[in-house]
Amino acid sequence: MSDKILKKDQAASFLAELAQKRDLHAPALAGGRLVWAPLEPGQEPLWQFNNTALSPKEFFFPQTECMMRFTNAQDHEEGMVMHSEPELARERALVNMRPCDAKAFGVLDLIFCQDEMTDDPYWRDKREKSLIIALACNDPCPTCFCTSMNCGPHSEAGADVLLIDLGDKLLAKGVSDQGEAAIAALPAATDDDLAAAAEAKQMAEAAIITTVEMDQINERGLMELYEAGHWDRTQESCLNCGTCTFCCPTCHCFDIQDETQGPAGRRVRNWDYCMSYLFTLHGSGHNPRGSKKDRVRQRFMHKFKYIPVKRGGEIGCVGCGRCVQLCPVNIDVREVVRDMNA
Ligand code: SF4
């Protein structure tokens, strides 16, 4: 894979070239909040910013997504007529994505496209039509713990191109074939550029002050962790509000509903969350996760035990720290993992 140089004062024209074929989106400030927004051709993206409040998972897994439309044509011999929804019309590039968010898409690929039986066409279509240009973090937040979660501030996982900020220029590393093609016309990096990028990586990793261990979680049996004593304490202050799940780049619970009006309707899937009592409520009235403790435990067991066991050691958390920042009652996932590990 090649290492190229993109001067910042030439970034806008580089992106304008990409925009001929793709819609561009990048983090931007709007109303004092950092959000993902369209990047107009010729506009320079932000180079210095913290994590966006919400993760970019919505580009692939929208909050509400129409899966198909249907018409109940009673006078039609076919009865119910189904119409598939159009796929993503135009390819896109997601620019300056944080490496933890790019890595999260690699985790979700394992969930949405596990095998032939579970191959989600909605997720896959958007993934295949998106170029992910990640921007390495040189200045991580105090709540970041990506280096403990199979990730890191300069992680390339899930990205097509990784940009590393070297002041007035960026080192552009081609990660995938698609990424290589996107940066093919840029000049090659020098040995000095590579040395500067290696130093930036070392400094960024050293700036992540939080570490959490998972050795005991990996070693201990599932039921031992499930029955551990700390869950009573962990669940105490949780409001089951779902903030942690909606901001999380790897949370992916959804519910499917049919909405009808007259003879026509649509089938939609909406974000849902395992912290909700209704999420697991059966039609019979039975709820297998009827208590708050059941639901809080599920969130953490899923991320740190069930996914690693079922997905070859991958973790259902990338250490972005969003839930630490946003939980209204200060439940800190790092503390929960430490409790599980202890
Ligand atoms: S954000 Fe905090 S209070 Fe809300 S569901 Fe998550 S852990 Fe519970």
Ligand code: SF4
């Ligand atoms: S669990 Fe929290 S820290 Fe981990 S990926 Fe989700 S939001 Fe980020």
